[in-house]
Structure formats: structure tokens, C-alpha cells
Amino acid sequence: xxxxxxxxxxxxxxxxxxxxxxxxxxxxxxxxxxxxxxxxxxxxxxxxxxxxxxxxxxxxxxxxxxxxxxxxxxxxxxxxxxxxxxxxxxxxxxxxxxxxxxxxxxxxxxxxxxxxxxxxxxxxxxxxxxxxxxxxxxxxxxxxxxxxxxxxxxxxxxxxxxxxxxxxxxxxxxxxxxxxxxxxxxxxxxxxxxxxxxxxxxxxxxxxxxxxxxxxxxxxxxxxxxxxxxxxxxxxxxxxxxxxxxxxxxxxxxxxxxxxxxxxxxxxxxxxxxxxxxxxxxxxxxxxxxxxxxxxxxxxxxxxxxxxxxxxxxxxxxxxxxxxxxxxxxxxxxxxxxxxxxxxxxxxxxxxxxxxxxxxxxxxxxxxxxxxxxxxxxxxxxxxxxxxxxxxxxxxxxxxxxxxxxxxxxxxx
Numbered sequence: 001x002x003x004x005x006x007x008x009x010x011x012x013x014x015x016x017x018x019x020x021x022x023x024x025x026x027x028x029x030x031x032x033x034x035x036x037x038x039x040x041x042x043x044x045x046x047x048x049x050x051x052x053x054x055x056x057x058x059x060x061x062x063x064x065x066x067x068x069x070x071x072x073x074x075x076x077x078x079x080x081x082x083x084x085x086x087x088x089x090x091x092x093x094x095x096x097x098x099x100x101x102x103x104x105x106x107x108x109x110x111x112x113x114x115x116x117x118x119x120x121x122x123x124x125x126x127x128x129x130x131x132x133x134x135x136x137x138x139x140x141x142x143x144x145x146x147x148x149x150x151x152x153x154x155x156x157x158x159x160x161x162x163x164x165x166x167x168x169x170x171x172x173x174x175x176x177x178x179x180x181x182x183x184x185x186x187x188x189x190x191x192x193x194x195x196x197x198x199x200x201x202x203x204x205x206x207x208x209x210x211x212x213x214x215x216x217x218x219x220x221x222x223x224x225x226x227x228x229x230x231x232x233x234x235x236x237x238x239x240x241x242x243x244x245x246x247x248x249x250x251x252x253x254x255x256x257x258x259x260x261x262x263x264x265x266x267x268x269x270x271x272x273x274x275x276x277x278x279x280x281x282x283x284x285x286x287x288x289x290x291x292x293x294x295x296x297x298x299x300x301x302x303x304x305x306x307x308x309x310x311x312x313x314x315x316x317x318x319x320x321x322x323x324x325x326x327x328x329x330x331x332x333x334x335x336x337x338x339x340x341x342x343x344x345x346x347x348x349x350x351x352x353x354x355x356x357x358x359x360x361x362x363x364x365x366x367x368x369x370x371x372x373x374x375x376x377x378x379x380x381x382x383x384x385x386x387x388x389x390x391x392x393x394x395x396x397x398x399x400x401x402x403x404x405x406x407x408x409x410x411x412x413x
Contacts (some may be wrong), residue, residue, distance in 0.1 A: 001100055001101075002026070002101045002306070002308075003028045003029060003082065003101055003308070004028060004029040004099060004100050004101050004102075004373075005021065005026070005029065005030050005031070005100060005102045005103075005306060006031045006033065006090055006098055006100035006102075006103050006104070006105070006107075006405070007031065007032050007033065007103075007104045007106055008029065008033050008080050008104070008105055008106065008107055008245065008322065009033070009104075009105065009106030009107040009108055009274065009276070009386070010032050010034025010036065010039060010040055010074070010076060010089065010106075010213075011033060011034070011040050011043070011061075011106065011108055011274070011294050012040055012043070012061055012266035012274065012292065012296065012299070013108070013273045013274025013295045013296075013298065014032055014034065014040065014104070014106040014274075014299070015032070015039070015040035015061045015062050015163065016061070016295070016296050016299035016300060016303075017104055017106065017273060017299040017300070017302060017303040018030055018032050018067075018070075018072055019070075020061060020299065020300045020303040021237075021303050021306075021307070022070045022393070024303070024304070024309075026307060027345070028101075029073060030070075030071075030072050030217065031073045031075060031098055031100075032067070032072055032074055032075065033073075033076075033078060033080060033090070033098075033375055034075070034076050034077075034078075034131060034169055035077070035079050036076065036077065036130075037076050037077040037170060037277070038076070038130065038388045039060055039061070039064050039074070039076070040060065040061035040062065041057070041058040041059060041060050041061060041130060042059045042060075042061060042345075043056040043058070043128075043129075043277075043292075044057045045059065045348055046058060046127060046128075046129070046130060046132070046156035046222045046290060047127060047154050047158045047161060048134040048157060048160075048161055048322060049131070049139075050130070050133045050134075050137075051133050051136060051137050051158065051161045051162075052164070052165060053137060053165075053181070057130060057333045060399075061135065062335040066214050067123065069162065070257060072338075075092075075098075075408060076233060077253060078092055078093065078094065079093040079376075080092055080093075080094050080245060081245075082245070082248065082249070082335075083103070083246070083248070083249040083251075084249075084268075085246055085249050085250065085251070085267050085269075085328065087099075088100050088101065088103070088269060090103070092290065097264065098115050098374060100269070101269065102269050102270075102271065102306040103269060103270045103271070104263075104270075104272065104273060104302055104303070104326065104380070105155040105243075105245065105246055105257055105270065105271070105272040105273075105276055106244055106272070106273055106274045106276065106299065106320045107241075107242040107243070107245065107272055108144070108241075109128075109239035109240060109241050109242055109275040109276065109288070109290060110128065110239060110240055110242050111126035111127065111128045111236075111239055112235075112237050112238045112239055112240055113126065113235060114208065114210065114235050115235065116209065116210050116211065116212035116213065118210050118211025118212060118213060118217065118297045119211060120123045121211055121215065121216060121217040122213075122215060122216045123139065123213070123216045123217040123229065123230075123232050123233060124138065124211065124217050124233045125232065125233065125234050125235070125263055126235050126236070127154055127158065127234060127236065128239070130300040131247065133375065134285065136158075136232070139231075139232040140162055140165060140167050140232060144167065144168060144231050145160075145167065145168040145170070145171050145229060145230055145231045145232070146159075146167045146168070146170070146230065146231070146232045146233070146234065147169075147171075147172060147220050147228050147230035147233050147234070148169065148170065148172065148230070148233075148234045148236055149172050149173075149208050149220065149233065149234065149237060150171075150172070150207065150234075150236035150237040150238070151171045151173030151175070151178035151179060151192075151202070151204075152178075152179060152181065152182065152236060152237075152238065153174075153179065153182055153321050153323075154236045155171055155173075155234070155236035156171070156178060156179060156195060156321075156323045156324075157193055157321060157322065157323060158234055158236065159171055159200045159201075160195070160198070160322070160323055160324050162324070163195075163198050163199050163200050164198070168201075168202060169199070169200045169201065170200070170201040170202075170228050170230075171200060171201070171202045171203065172203050172206040172208055172220060172222065172228065172391065173194070173202065173203065173204050173205075173206060174205070174206065174207045174208075175205070175401075176204055176205055177189055177192065177216070178195075178202065178204075179191055179193045179382045180335070182319070182330065183328065183330065183334065183365065183366060184354075185334045185335070186340065186354060186391065187328070187334070187354065187366050187368070190368075191245050191323050191324065191326075191328075192204075194324035194325075194326065195323070195324050196245055197324070198324055198325075201391055203222070203226065203228070204302070205224075206219050206222045206224075207220060207222055207223040207224075207370050208223075208227060209222055209223045211222050211233065212227075217230055217231075217232070217233050218230065220233060231364055236401045238356075239275070239290065240255075241253075241255060241256035241257070241275060241276045241277075241278070241288050241412070242276055242357065243256055243257050243276055246265070246270075246272070246276075249267070249270075250267070251266055251267045251270060253263065253264035253278070254286075255278060255287065255288060256272075256275075256276055256277055256278035256287070256288040257272035257276055257277050257278060258278045258286070259271065259273075259278065259279055259280075259302075259313060260278050260312070261273050261279070261301075261312035261313055261314050262279045262302065262304075262305035262310040262311065262312050262313070262394065263277065263279075263298060263301055263302025263305050264302075264305055264310070264397070271302040271305060271306055272302070272397060273295065273298035273299040273301070273303075274299060275288055275289070275290045275295060276288065277298060278316070278389050279294075279298055279315050280312040280314055281296040281314060281315050281316065281317070282315065282316050283316075283332075289317050289357075291317060291318060291319035292319065293318045293319060294315050294317060294318060294319075295314060297315070298313070298315070301313045316331060316332055316334060316381060316382060317329045317330070317331070317332060318330070318332075318378065326346075326368055326369055327368075327369055327371065328357065328367070328368050329366070329367045329370075329371065329374040330364075330365070330366050330367075331364060331365050331374070331377060331378045332356065332363050332364025332365065332381050333356075333363075333364050334354060334356050334365070334366050335356075336356060336358075336363060336364065337358055338356050338357050338358030338359075338363060339356070339357050339358075339389060340354055340355070340356055340391055341355040341356075341357050341392045342354055342355075342359075342390045342393065343355065343373065343393055343394075343395055344370065344373075344395050346368050346369065349393070350366045351367070351368065351369045351370030351373060352367070352369070352370060353365055353366070353370050353374065353377060354365045354366045354367075355377065355380075355387075355392050357387065359394070360387060360388075361380075361384050361385070361386065361387065361388050362377065362380040362381050362385070362387055362392075363376075364381065365377035365380070365381060366395040368375065373399060376399040376400055377399070379403060380399070380402060380403075383403075384408045385403055385406045386402070386405070387402050389401065
């Protein structure tokens, strides 16, 4: 009988699992443990409305009063330093022990830092939590120039917010295009043009060598000698799964806690979900996805498995962003084998969807200002529905007709 469930990590995945457990009728103890003093909040807003000062603090994932009403034992502002998998206990920094029948690791990721000369200077920021967002906002209020090291999603989102706030913004990207890993070359190049249109300076093939300054950063110097003056620097070069507790406990990890499609780790009674979990993908890969929607799905899947109802859920990366005033949504990995099919023309103000089609099926899609088409695209990807590239290109063709055709064919079988 499961009497006590401990969840380490009180962010999105932890809160989602907690809510799901109670929704499924679990009446035992739930201990939700987090290093921050705050209950789970919306992290995507940290680079947007919270950073812009449009809201004082990011919205809560759950009503703060819900935890008490659901009889959740909150342990906030505390740190777990060890897991005893033999005796099924977690050890707090205070020395206290907490027993569990099931344990969920939802510890997320930590911002990757740069070990280069000058990295200790004041004025150099990362962005992972609400305190980071507040500190960066205060710096932008004082500073006239912001250099962002890294041209990924967070870097480009912050660039959008900062340029609209009146800062002078430069992005330094080590690769030959922005956003290659998540959006692919075509959309990355388009985003680069849109950011430059707003006034953001983009430096590609720019590897940061060291930071200059006396006490406070004054400039970023690139390996090729380029020197970019900076009042403030944001280092946004990715993240590392916070899997050190699992590693120390002997749980299998490889850039995250290795789990099966139900969230179960290599250790009985221990599960993982969210950014810390290296989860199996439908493509055959296994990795941490670092997306809001996937974290939510994984948390519910792992919670169900902890209650003895394992329902394997291979993941398809699904996320969204807002860059240069455009809403961009992604499902699957747009870079890969097959043909890229374009629907619409964003240059003419129309919505645009890019489909990656392989063997008559949509494997991935990226939508720009096209939420309705994206909703259908996710179904095409998830259900492996047969498509025609010619019809995909035709903006007058109703994408739902692909689903109707499949349903009709199945009825006739």
C-alpha cells in the first residue's frame, strides 16, 4: 500500500503530478519539496511579461490556496542533499529524513554557465527563475546595452523583450544561424531577420572568449577579436539536467534521469518527469525535452505509474515561443529526413506552416502565426495520418480533410 509519496521539485512537473494524484483519488501523504520559497509558477513568462514589468511576478501554476485544501505537505525553501534508495528516505540539508513509498524526481534543469575569464564579474546574468528575471529587469532599467550570449529560444525571447523596452541589444551566436536546434535553419534565418528588423544586432559565428571589466562587466570579447560593449550580459547557452541527486543514489543517468515511457527509473519506486527526465521519444531517441507541454504530460504519466496504472507515453517534442512579435509553435523535430513543405507566406502577412513529410506522413511541423493550422498539424503528427504534399501546400485546402479521409478509410476496412 502506498502511504507516502515524495516529490522533489516544486515546479511545473511537481505541481502537475501533485494535482493529478489527488484528482485520481489518492488519499495518502504527498510531500512536495522545493528549493525556492515559492509554489510553482509560469516560467515562460520570465523572459516576456515578467521581464518587461507587465506583471510584478509570474502567474502561479495552481492557486496557492489549493495546496492546503488538497492536504499537500509543502516543504519550500529547503534542499534535499541525498536519497537513500535502500531505506526509501530522502535527506534534507537540515539533517531531517523523510520516508517515501514512491519518489518522483522533478528537479528540472540549471542554466549552463561559462567558465571563461571574467565570468565572475557583476552584471552577468542567467535566466532560470523569478529572481533571475527580476535581477535582469532591474539591470535593464539601469543599463543601456545588453549582450546576449546564445541565440536559442530564451536568448531570442529576451532580445525581443529588451529591444521593445528600449535597450540596445546584441545577440552573439556561436553557430551560423539562430535557433537551429529547435526551429531549424529556415525558421531560424527568418527569426534572425525579424529580430534585426526590430533593431537587434545579431553576430553569428561569434564564440565568446572572455568578459572584460573591473568589478562589473564592460564588454564581451569573441574568439575572433570582435569586442562588443555591454552594460549587462545574459548568458543563455542551454541548461543541464539537475540529476546529481539521482547520480549520487546510483540511479541511471545520461544527461538526465533515464526513464522508460512511464517515467520509471532504473531504481524501483523512483520516477522522474519534466526537464530532469531523459524520456523516450517516438522517434527512437531518448533525451530531456525542456518544454512546458511535455513536462505536463510526463508528470501525469509518471503520477499514474506511481499509482500502479502505467500507460506508456512516448514523447513528441511540443512547444511554443514568441519572438519579434510572432507566435511560433513547434511539434516534432523539424530538422530531419524527408521533404519540407511550406503552407502560406508569412512575408505577405499570411500564416505559415512548415511540415516535414516523410513517406507520406507528417513527422514535424512549425507554425508561424497559424494557431488553427497548428492544432490540426499536431494531430497529423501524433496520429501518423497519410497526407499529400500538394494538398499541404494549398492554403485553401482544409487540413482536417486528411483526418476525415483516414476515418473513412478505417470505416471501410
